[in-house]
Amino acid sequence: MNNIDPTMEISANLQEYSKVIEDINNALDEFYEVLPDIKNTKGEERKENLDIWVKHINDLKDSCKQLIDEIEEKKREINF
Numbered sequence: 001m002n003n004i005d006p007t008m009e010i011s012a013n014l015q016e017y018s019k020v021i022e023d024i025n026n027a028l029d030e031f032y033e034v035l036p037d038i039k040n041t042k043g044e045e046r047k048e049n050l051d052i053w054v055k056h057i058n059d060l061k062d063s064c065k066q067l068i069d070e071i072e073e074k075k076r077e078i079n080f
Helices: 006-039 043-078
Strands: none
Touching (some): 006 043
16 A cells, blocks of 8 residues: 555646746747747758657646646546
């Protein structure tokens, strides 16, 4: 049996969720900084640059989704 307090797990997950949100915010800030450079590229180079950024942001989004799912599961466990 797991001896970890579910509310402590939720708290840890919320802290991790906050970190992921901060990472997304930082990634978006960085993206907007490099966007003018990307706009100045053409063809395949532009597509590759945008693909990299889309993947990075989607990875962060998936991390958020996973943490939300974990929090929801813990909430159900403790009838929060």
